[in-house]
Amino acid sequence: MKYSCVELNNLPDEILLIIFKKLDNLEILHSFQGVNERFNKIIYDPIFTSxxxxxxxxxxxxxxxxxxxxxxxxxxxxxxxxxxxxxxxxxxxxxxxxxxxxxxxxxxxxxxxxxxxxxxxxxxxxxxxxxxxxxxxxxxxxxxxxxxxxxxxxxxxxxxxxxxxxxxxxxxxxxxxxxxxxxxxxxxxxxxxxxxxxxxxxxxxxxxxxxxxxxxxxxxxxxxxxxxxxxxxxxxxxxxxxxxxxx
Missing domain, CATH: 3.80.10 (Leucine-rich repeat, LRR (right-handed beta-alpha superhelix))
Structure with a gap:
């Protein structure tokens, strides 16, 4: 997961949003919450938390x-x-x-x-x-x-x-x-x-x-x-x- 996060961290926010929207909200929160401030900002969007x-x-x-x-x-x-x-x-x-x-x-x-x-x-x-x-x-x-x-x-x-x-x-x-x-x-x-x-x-x-x-x-x-x-x-x-x- 650490290697995957490093790979994802090199992608722009727009691409990350496209990827995350295809995944389950709970899986996203569990996998990426706390990895870094950038990921937190993205996954805390109402799209994934509402x-x-x-x-x-x-x-x-x-x-x-x-x-x-x-x-x-x-x-x-x-x-x-x-x-x-x-x-x-x-x-x-x-x-x-x-x-x-x-x-x-x-x-x-x-x-x-x-x-x-x-x-x-x-x-x-x-x-x-x-x-x-x-x-x-x-x-x-x-x-x-x-x-x-x-x-x-x-x-x-x-x-x-x-x-x-x-x-x-x-x-x-x-x-x-x-x-x-x-x-x-x-x-x-x-x-x-x-x-x-x-x-x-x-x-x-x-x-x-x-x-x-x-x-x-x-x-x-x-x-x-x-x-x-x-x-x-x-x-x-x-x-x-x-x-x-x-x-």
Whole structure:
């Protein structure tokens, strides 16, 4: 790596930018941060620091991009605190999300992608005292959640929705994402119907089990909602819909 850095150091900034743009942002930060002031100036550009994605997709499931805890620890102890004001979006995997969020204060962070989330993970994260006491609950306006395909239960989506809307009070964009594309992360309401709501949500992308869930989403609980992107798993016949609801 030392020899490679010497070679790269002889190239003009414009060429270095072209090369670095073809590489993964985290790999660039890990490999070149601290080499010299010139490299630091280049890699601290918002192109490489504004959005950091720690998970990677493998066989329809998100896994940690770095298998070594040494690399993750270096990010948490040194790299993230150094560039914390430049970060606006973080994509995090369940195993490391808490460590990364605790590594620094992120005053300009407005978006989170949380992957392989299951109910217990969401509960621990969203009820964390540090998160509740920090500005993140006010800052985050965009949230993407990928449910762990191996641990999804009937109540998971509802309970995660409760946690999300209780914590992120200024949320405007919410997406529930299924990496496996197997429709296994679906919202299904039981009686009594859940009471979660949001006065700030503008855009919702979600998979639901039945048509009646669509009606409950549109019952006024999201008073500012203007864009609803729904994937419907089961469609009842018109007769059955009429029997359940007076439309």
């Amino acid at each position: 959005r950091l994605s720690f998970p990677q997709l493998s066989f329809n499931k998100y896994i940690k991009k770095f298998s070594s805890d040494i690399i993750l620890n270096r990010f948490c102890s040194h790299i993230l605190p150094t560039i914390r004001t430049k970060i606006t979006w973080l994509d995090l995997e369940a195993e490391s999300m808490r460590n990364i969020l605790d590594a620094a204060d992120y005053p300009n962070l407005y978006a989170l992608g949380l992957y392989n989330v299951e109910e217990e993970t969401a509960k621990c994260l969203f009820t964390d005292e540090r998160l509740s006491a920090s500005n993140l609950k006010n800052q985050i306006t965009t949230l993407i959640i990928s449910i762990d395909p191996d641990k999804n239960e009937r109540s998971t989506m509802i309970n995660i929705c409760y946690y999300v809307f209780n914590v992120f009070i200024n949320l405007t964009h919410l997406t529930f994402y299924d990496a496996a594309h197997q429709n296994n992360a679906r919202l299904l309401f039981d009686v009594p119907f859940p009471t979660f709501s949001s006065s700030s949500l503008l855009v919702l992308k979600i998979k639901v089990q039945t048509f009646d869930v669509c009606l409950y989403i549109l019952d006024g609980r999201f008073e500012q909602l203007h864009t609803l992107d729904i994937e419907l798993a089961n469609i009842l016949s018109p007769l059955k819909i009429k029997e359940k609801f007076q439309i």
